[in-house]
Amino acid sequence: MSDLLVAGGQVLRPDLTVERADVLVDRESGDVADVVEPGTADAAERLDASGGLVIPGLINAHGHVAMTLLRGYADDKPLDAWLQEDIWPVEAELTADDIAAGAELGIVEMIKSGTTAFSDMYFHVDRIADAVERAGVRAVLGHTAVTVGKDDEAARADMQRSLDVAKELDDAADGRVTTTFQPHSLTTVGEEYLREFVPKAREADLPIHFHANETENEVDPIVDEHGLRPLEYAADLDLLGEDTYVAHGVHLDETEVELLADTGTGVAHCPASNMKLASGMAPVQRLRDAGVTVGIGTDGAASNNDLDAFDEVRDAAMIGKLAAEDAGAVPAEAAVEMVTRGSADLLGVDSGRVEAGANADLAVVDLEAPHLTPAHDLVSHLAYAVRGSDVRHTVCAGEVLMRDREVVTLDERAVRERASEHARDLVARAEGDD
């Protein structure tokens, strides 16, 4: 038998109701086989969910996982200054081994806080895919291309690399890795390169992911140069569509919201990063009202500064109310829906719901804690009160990744030690070069 039974707890159903049930997992297919009456099924392996809530593993729709190495390295600056003065000079020194160490750290952090899938934009992506494979999580990866500051040959090579990596790594790690073509943003990739390479990505049927409308500094130059709003410019470049999702979408006008809705383009909302870099407040309720699919992401650990998706759900609910000036905006159900079904839609994975046939990507949240007492409404708790450290077990593709708060696929202590070493050496190299 290759079944796993997550037994003895309550289960969050796709309609966001909660019931007492056991979840039967078919480890062969990696799917949920059934959600059954408590005590009516048995299996070769059991995970104890008593006193807990079984939820779909959270899905982190946008980030840069290896940036865990830069956590706390540079804070308290706006995006442009932060990237140009602090982050890019250090990233220029990053080796493939650094990125492997940072990716492992980020993945361990996500497994520990109940995240089973993430979307990532970075480089040395083969090493990130390798970490994903060993850790057992699910990821949508890609090589992020930047052309500003590069000569024509280097710029074209970077764009080509984004295409090549997306083709090569698609379906890696037994299908747990899929890919996107990734121009970094509309201001860090020149128009000529977008005109040349976006059609190639479309031809190859590659989904597309890029940063858009994150800060006002990113909007104004496009309006000045093209006389178009950034997403109108993106539409003109054939960048929008059902298999495109943009990160951020903070500064959007009404035309752009409609463009997103009409083209089926998704938005990965990153509330903590937007607050920390003072980028602005994404109009999340307006996007949802217009029918835009919104997922939730942490962005990199250097602008957050953690990868706990529960924090992000709470931030999304909070800042969504501020942005709409309405305490009824982005209610708990909406926030929970975004980090599960919404993010799953963006990533193109059949996760984010505990239901027969869906991927068995699950987390069990321990409810026996003072900050989760009493339990009037567990969806409210998931949005406003649960923390990543409340997660007891994590399962992805039917395999147990964390049991009783202990990560079983990677050695947490070794991963932390290796990452600390790489981070220290990296910063020494970068600062020594000045």
Ligand SMILES: N[C@@H](CCSC[C@H]1O[C@@H](n2cnc3c(=O)[nH]cnc32)[C@H](O)[C@@H]1O)C(=O)O
């Ligand atoms: N720096 C590389 C490739 C970029 S990877 C993705 C980039 O996104 C950067 N990044 C992280 N967070 C954000 C954000 O919020 N907005 C824009 N870029 C970000 C990150 O530091 C990283 O440099 C090159 O020059 O070719």
Ligand SMILES: [Zn+2]
């Ligand atoms: Zn980002």
